[in-house]
Amino acid sequence: MITIVDYNAGNLTSVKRALEHLGIANQISADPEVVRRSERIIFPGVGHARAAMEVLQTRGLDSALKEAFGRGTPILGICIGCQIILAHSEEGDTPGLNLIPGVCAHFQFQEKGLKVPHMGWNTVTVTQNHPVLAHLKPGDSFYFVHSYYPQPAEASHVFATCDYGFNFPVAIGVENLFALQFHAEKSGPLGLRVLENFARWTPC
Amino acid sequence: MLSKRIISCLDVRDGKLAKSVRFVDTKDIGDPVSQAQKYYEAGLDELVFYDITASSDRRDIMIEVVSQVAAQIFIPFSVGGGLRTVEDCSRVLLAGAEKVNVNSAAVQRPELIAEAARAFGAQAVVLSMDVLRVSPSPKIPSGYEIVIQGGRAPMGLDAIEWARRGEDLGAGELVVNSIDADGTKEGYEINLTRRIAEAVTIPVIASGGGGTPEHLYEVLTDGKADAALVASMLHYGEYTVSEIKAYLTGRGLEIRPV
Numbered sequence: 001m002i003t004i005v006d007y008n009a010g011n012l013t014s015v016k017r018a019l020e021h022l023g024i025a026n027q028i029s030a031d032p033e034v035v036r037r038s039e040r041i042i043f044p045g046v047g048h049a050r051a052a053m054e055v056l057q058t059r060g061l062d063s064a065l066k067e068a069f070g071r072g073t074p075i076l077g078i079c080i081g082c083q084i085i086l087a088h089s090e091e092g093d094t095p096g097l098n099l100i101p102g103v104c105a106h107f108q109f110q111e112k113g114l115k116v117p118h119m120g121w122n123t124v125t126v127t128q129n130h131p132v133l134a135h136l137k138p139g140d141s142f143y144f145v146h147s148y149y150p151q152p153a154e155a156s157h158v159f160a161t162c163d164y165g166f167n168f169p170v171a172i173g174v175e176n177l178f179a180l181q182f183h184a185e186k187s188g189p190l191g192l193r194v195l196e197n198f199a200r201w202t203p204c
Numbered sequence: 205m206l207s208k209r210i211i212s213c214l215d216v217r218d219g220k221l222a223k224s225v226r227f228v229d230t231k232d233i234g235d236p237v238s239q240a241q242k243y244y245e246a247g248l249d250e251l252v253f254y255d256i257t258a259s260s261d262r263r264d265i266m267i268e269v270v271s272q273v274a275a276q277i278f279i280p281f282s283v284g285g286g287l288r289t290v291e292d293c294s295r296v297l298l299a300g301a302e303k304v305n306v307n308s309a310a311v312q313r314p315e316l317i318a319e320a321a322r323a324f325g326a327q328a329v330v331l332s333m334d335v336l337r338v339s340p341s342p343k344i345p346s347g348y349e350i351v352i353q354g355g356r357a358p359m360g361l362d363a364i365e366w367a368r369r370g371e372d373l374g375a376g377e378l379v380v381n382s383i384d385a386d387g388t389k390e391g392y393e394i395n396l397t398r399r400i401a402e403a404v405t406i407p408v409i410a411s412g413g414g415g416t417p418e419h420l421y422e423v424l425t426d427g428k429a430d431a432a433l434v435a436s437m438l439h440y441g442e443y444t445v446s447e448i449k450a451y452l453t454g455r456g457l458e459i460r461p462v
Contacts, residue, residue: 013298014274014300017274017275017300018278021275021278046327047325115407115430117327117376119327119376119377119407120249120431121249122206122207123205123207141207141461143279143280163205164205186278186279186280186302187278187279188244188247188278189278191278192278
């Protein structure tokens with residue numbers, strides 16, 4: 001059973017619909033006890049980092065997620081869930097969960113004339129093999145909507161990158177935690193495969 | 205590199221698919237859910253559903269269509285038509301749409317854009333504008349006027365100015381639909397699309413007039429559009445998604461492979 005963490009951050013139901021379509025048992029929960037005991041966790045989200053962190057703290061979900069991470073529960077972060085696992089986000093100058101060292105930074109493209117948010121389909125390049133991204137081939141595209149991007153402090157925590165003005169990390173992870181800046185649940189059959197891979201992933 | 209998006213627009217009336225030609229005649233051409241599924245499998249990048257149901261008491265049919273679509277296709281889609289309040293928008297988003305598409309109601313009450321952007325984020329709010337070519341005047345300096353009611357009611361509002369205002373109010377994307385070109389299959393309104401794309405910093409989706417892959421190429425390059433809407437050329441099977449994408453890729457555009 002996968003628990004989708006409910007912290008008032010948007011796309012929970014799209015993740016749920018995608019899992020239903022794949023026949024993967026899941027539940028949405030805002031209860032820290034359920035999250036703590038869950039065998040597998042998806043931590044999705046769209047919205048504002050500060051608002052997200054505040055809800056996590058109010059509901060006691062921040063410590064539940066940290067505990068679950070510590071005890072080895074496989075966790076998948078998506079979008080905001082890929083950003084607030086870092087130590088800090090520039091969005092609202094917000095401290096994150098600090099499960100991966102690094103920060104979440106805002107796109108600055110004044111001189112290049114690129115639009116922010118980075119929205120649409122972009123090519124994802126795997127830089128380090130990971131079971132969750134095992135099916136990816138060069139040129140595969142995923143759907144993005146974001147103005148901030150994850151910047152882990154250590155290169156060993158980066159598994160895939162994307163080019164929008166420059167190369168930035170879009171899949172990061174450590175041990176039993178993996179996180180995606182793109183929306184796997186809105187990225188067609190290739191995105192569904194990512195979710196399926198996560199459901200089967202046994203971190204070593 | 206970020207891809208140029210190919211989006212199809214499905215007009216839905218009373219839960220059935222319809223296609224309008226110059227906003228006058230509409231005829232039913234099938235089931236929107238199975239059509240959406242077909243385009244999803246064919247590799248389309250995004251979908252727009254436009255509810256053209258005449259009577260507002262039958263709008264629940266559309267919510268049912270939206271939830272069926274959301275359970276079966278896993279690409280972004282937006283829903284528009286008849287959305288007048290944040291509550292209307294909230295219903296289609298909860299039913300599974302990624303974005304709402306506001307048009308006439310936003311022209312009549314621009315605060316709707318700001319309210320929706322505050323409630324759901326700018327990325328969830330698409331401002332659609334129907335534009336008619338007119339003689340330039342002090343009121344309409346660009347010669348492009350905003351119209352509503354399917355093109356019947358000119359609003360005395362300059363399209364370039366409205367696009368900028370929409371962005372300021374919090375729209376995350378613009379659909380620029382040329383009433384002159386709509387349904388003609390003679391090509392998009394390149395000049396209009398480019399002028400709006402140059403006036404704003406949010407993505408612009410060109411709409412109206414696409415009849416061949418060449419037309420898409422023109423509007424995605426000369427027209428500076430980020431995405432192109434296609435309707436009849438796909439709906440009537442004149443071209444497939446693969447054919448359109450292969451053509452654009454062959455011309456050197458960044459396109460998501462099917």
